[in-house]
Amino acid sequence: MLRRALRLGLGRGLLGRGLGTWRGDSTLDWDGKVSDIKKKIQSVLPGGAWNPLYDTSHLPPEHSDVVIVGGGVLGLSVAYWLKRLEKRRGAIQVLVVERDYTYSQASTGLSVGGIRQQFSLPENIQLSLFSVDFLRNINEYLAVVDDPPLDLQFNPSGYLLLASEKGAAIMENNVKVQRQEGAKVCLMSPEQLRNKFPWINTEGVALASYGLEDEGWFDPWCLLQGLRRKVQSMGVLFCHGEVTRFISSSNRMETASGEEVTLKRIHEVHVKMDRSLEYQPVECAIVINAAGAWSGQIAELAGIGKGPPGTLQGTKLPVEPRKRYVYLWHCPQGPGLETPFVIDSSGAYFRREGLGNNYLGSCSPTEEEEPDPGNLEVDHGFFQDKVWPHLAQRVPAFETLKVNLPPCGWACRQTADSEVLRRRPRLKRMMAWDPRTDP
Numbered sequence: 001m002l003r004r005a006l007r008l009g010l011g012r013g014l015l016g017r018g019l020g021t022w023r024g025d026s027t028l029d030w031d032g033k034v035s036d037i038k039k040k041i042q043s044v045l046p047g048g049a050w051n052p053l054y055d056t057s058h059l060p061p062e063h064s065d066v067v068i069v070g071g072g073v074l075g076l077s078v079a080y081w082l083k084r085l086e087k088r089r090g091a092i093q094v095l096v097v098e099r100d101y102t103y104s105q106a107s108t109g110l111s112v113g114g115i116r117q118q119f120s121l122p123e124n125i126q127l128s129l130f131s132v133d134f135l136r137n138i139n140e141y142l143a144v145v146d147d148p149p150l151d152l153q154f155n156p157s158g159y160l161l162l163a164s165e166k167g168a169a170i171m172e173n174n175v176k177v178q179r180q181e182g183a184k185v186c187l188m189s190p191e192q193l194r195n196k197f198p199w200i201n202t203e204g205v206a207l208a209s210y211g212l213e214d215e216g217w218f219d220p221w222c223l224l225q226g227l228r229r230k231v232q233s234m235g236v237l238f239c240h241g242e243v244t245r246f247i248s249s250s251n252r253m254e255t256a257s258g259e260e261v262t263l264k265r266i267h268e269v270h271v272k273m274d275r276s277l278e279y280q281p282v283e284c285a286i287v288i289n290a291a292g293a294w295s296g297q298i299a300e301l302a303g304i305g306k307g308p309p310g311t312l313q314g315t316k317l318p319v320e321p322r323k324r325y326v327y328l329w330h331c332p333q334g335p336g337l338e339t340p341f342v343i344d345s346s347g348a349y350f351r352r353e354g355l356g357n358n359y360l361g362s363c364s365p366t367e368e369e370e371p372d373p374g375n376l377e378v379d380h381g382f383f384q385d386k387v388w389p390h391l392a393q394r395v396p397a398f399e400t401l402k403v404n405l406p407p408c409g410w411a412c413r414q415t416a417d418s419e420v421l422r423r424r425p426r427l428k429r430m431m432a433w434d435p436r437t438d439p
């Protein structure tokens, strides 16, 4: 501990030299002496737990079996399942490294918190069916003794996907796959749609699919905090820092067919400590890349994508940050409590937010319109020009929005507290998102 403290204070090289010389040239028991000095100082000063030389409680351990890069919902979920599946308590040491505990730019707390079964790939549907069970029984999974139960504010409500003539056949096929996997989804004609949701303008809609069960939305910030609380209680360690480097070793091996291959393995992770130029090395056996929109960069740190083109090593992890806006608006004449999570054929989407005629929604920009993901400023014009026209066309009650709503904005960088964000009426939110992590 002390050596690590000194390493912080004096730098790595100096420490190595300094202690080495002391040890080599004299018979002093340096560690024992320092321990005695610390005990003496502690005995004369108030506050027994106070470390007079350096508080190292924020540092990561020197070793951890698994290091998880990123403490968003995916990182915490991996930590949870690793601990849950371990055979003996404490068998696997897990460290989560997160560089921003306000989560000001992380997708998790700032997403729109929806869960649906309506995907095209069986794997996604299976994941979602499992996830909805997890969410419904959250306190069976994430309860912590003596702590209050979690309330995810789960709002059961179907997703309503609208297809044009062009997309109708694909929708029909998708619903077939969804049903095969056990999801409860129905197809609706425009007439059925009008009967069930009279506030929808069905012009241009050829077919709709509607989730009858296991869909809705919840508070993702609460899920994040619940996972964090739980994994901490299970012995997972956390470190506030940024993973900046991996140290690897290579071994040459022969495959069963006699081919010589080189196996590269990360055995050390460097964690740059918050507000410090110092880094801490953590020896490990496994690294999990759960860095969300930044996963591509983490993969690159590990050398993935850096090899010759056309080889496995030369293949980049296809993840890069994309900037997305989420807008929140108020519309007294808007659709009521039975409003599903609507995804229009244009790509625009919206859902209710709370009970007071507030709605949130947006749409993704085209490839040509992709905004610079380097800053987190809200583009108010995007709502007026690209989102609102689709919303107003599909829900005539939203016609009034453009004239009634002066642009008022909120950049997510300012807070990660989605509860605060959500309570603000007519606010616009924005965040970095890689759509490929959310197919």
Ligand SMILES: Cc1cc2nc3c(=O)[nH]c(=O)nc-3n(C[C@H](O)[C@H](O)[C@H](O)COP(=O)(O)OP(=O)(O)OC[C@H]3O[C@@H](n4cnc5c(N)ncnc54)[C@H](O)[C@@H]3O)c2cc1C
Pocket (backbone or CB within 6 Å): 069, 070, 071, 072, 073, 074, 075, 097, 098, 099, 100, 103, 105, 106, 107, 108, 109, 110, 111, 112, 113, 114, 115, 241, 242, 243, 244, 290, 291, 292, 293, 294, 298, 324, 325, 326, 431, 432, 433, 434, 437, 438
């Ligand atoms: C606008 C929007 C709406 C969305 N809506 C939905 C939805 O309705 N339903 C749904 O299921 N999904 C939705 N998503 C997607 C969902 O939010 C993400 O898939 C999910 O939150 C990703 O979680 P994550 O843990 O991978 O990433 P994140 O939550 O982004 O966490 C990654 C973490 O890694 C940390 N990190 C990065 N690099 C390093 C480093 N070098 N060292 C240490 N830490 C590092 C970051 O600080 C961050 O906290 C939405 C996303 C957006 C942007």
